[in-house]
Amino acid sequence: MVSATDALAQNPDAIYSTYETYNGSDLEMTLNASGTHFRLWSPSAQAVRLKIYPTGRNSASEQTIEMTRDKNGTWTAGIPQKLYGKFYTFQILHNGKWLDETPGVWAKAVGINGNRGAIIDFDATNPEGWDNDKGPTIKNINDAVIYEMHHRDFSMHPSSGIASKGKFLALTEHGTTNPKGDKTGIDHLKELGVTHVHILPSYDYNSVDEANLPANTYNWGYDPQNYNAPEGSYSTNPANPSTRVSEMKEMVKALHDAGIGVVMDVVYNHTAENDGSNFSLTAPGYYYRHRPDGSYSDASGCGNETASERQQMRNFIVNSVKYWAKEYHIDGFRFDLMAIHDTTTMNEVARELKKINPDIFVYGEGWTAGN
Structure with missing residues (x-):
């Protein structure tokens, strides 16, 4: 025995x-x-x-x-x-x-x-009118017209006419045009008939040095560091923790005022670091799946994969999306490599989010990037 x-x-x-x-x-x-x-x-x-x-x-x-x-x-x-x-x-x-x-x-x-x-x-980070802020209502999920965008790509071009290039605040500017007079920024989204923008990862990610933004380091953001705080490089002052919070809220409100909802791309399936991640530095080993030899399992293709079936990780994912929905009024979530997560967790995510906002929706990639 x-x-x-x-x-x-x-x-x-x-x-x-x-x-x-x-x-x-x-x-x-x-x-x-x-x-x-x-x-x-x-x-x-x-x-x-x-x-x-x-x-x-x-x-x-x-x-x-x-x-x-x-x-x-x-x-x-x-x-x-x-x-x-x-x-x-x-x-x-x-x-x-x-x-x-x-x-x-x-x-x-x-x-x-x-x-x-x-x-x-x-x-103190809430913009004026935040208590009454709300995204658009759609009768069916297939009524959504979703525009996927990266904060830098959307506004960085010299001819964009946008002052806050590469920032959350770029989506608060109205009346912007290119040299030919075509609408840009949020006005262009409105004329396209977009109902929701799908913003690429906007939590605090690993690969951009926020202390050296003139270097213009670029990344999509699929390298999570702090899941529940906004990315500093998209704010006008990364050194001020309140600025990134308030400016992301201003962006969400401006889009809502324009009749456009905000879907947030979330990447709970892996982290940028392995042993050096915040998960590993607080509860070593727990938050990840491992192979029999102790090495990190890697269905993400990024060096590790999280273990959503473990209760504390499940709690983390569910409570994290609930936090973004409540604190930042996010209208939907797109899960990167959603098939890495167990279905019990994903069903709980959807169920808990619907309690906060019946019009919220969740979708994601039905595959993994590795075994």
């Missing part, structure tokens, strides 16, 4: 099924009247440090706090002040080694290049 210990040794992935999961709404940083609160899900950590910084990069930590093990695999810490304007990271002790610092997997605002989480007032 094989003991439980031997079974785990023969199948390392089996240990992940023993982890308690946590689906509370207070991952990983929340604020209330009593201060700033942190809760990190890291069931295999031996210890966890929370570090508070004055800036998004190039500064020493102001505080280092030892977090306390709490329920369901989480670690907690609290500071009795609202730390608006500060930045934070977590660092876990795993198998006797301190891993690199990470903003966690749930950072909703980040500093430049996304290496530190940021503490901002989200209410």
Whole structure:
């Protein structure tokens, strides 16, 4: 008879099924009247440090706090002040080694290049009229006329007539034309009869150096870093965490005011980094599928694939799209390589999103890029 210990040794992935999961709404940083609160899900950590910084990069930590093990695999810490304007990271002790610092997997605002989480007032990022903002209604999904666009491609050309080239704000400019007088930008989308724009990945991704935008580094954005914060290179000031949030909301509202919905391209099937990803730096191994020899399974063709069938990863995907739908009023989601995800997760995604907005829709690629 094989003991439980031997079974785990023969199948390392089996240990992940023993982890308690946590689906509370207070991952990983929340604020209330009593201060700033942190809760990190890291069931295999031996210890966890929370570090508070004055800036998004190039500064020493102001505080280092030892977090306390709490329920369901989480670690907690609290500071009795609202730390608006500060930045934070977590660092876990795993198998006797301190891993690199990470903003966690749930950072909703980040500093430049996304290496530190940021503490901002989200209410202050809402444009005027945001409480009443709403996308268009369509009776059937096949009534949607969807225009796929990349923020840079859409407005960067010198003849676009758009001032905020390559930025979220490009889609807020009306009256723009090319030298021949043809409409460009949002006015062109309206004259085409577009009902929805499908924006390529707009979360914080890995490949563009936000500290050196004049270099004009280009990528489509299918290399996720921070899933729940907007990409800084599409904002006018990547160093200010509030700017990327407020400008993305301004873009969404401008499109809604023009009668156009916003579909967001999401890439939960893999991450840009393997061992160095925020997933790996908070719960090593858990969020990914692995081959029997321990190497990363690679159905994405990008070096790894996430394990949506594991409860904490399923919770992450579902809660992440719900967050974008609520905080940014996103009208639909296009899932990259959706076939990598299990059907239970995808059905839960659709079901939970419909509760928020009955007109929201979900579609994606019904294939994988590798075995």
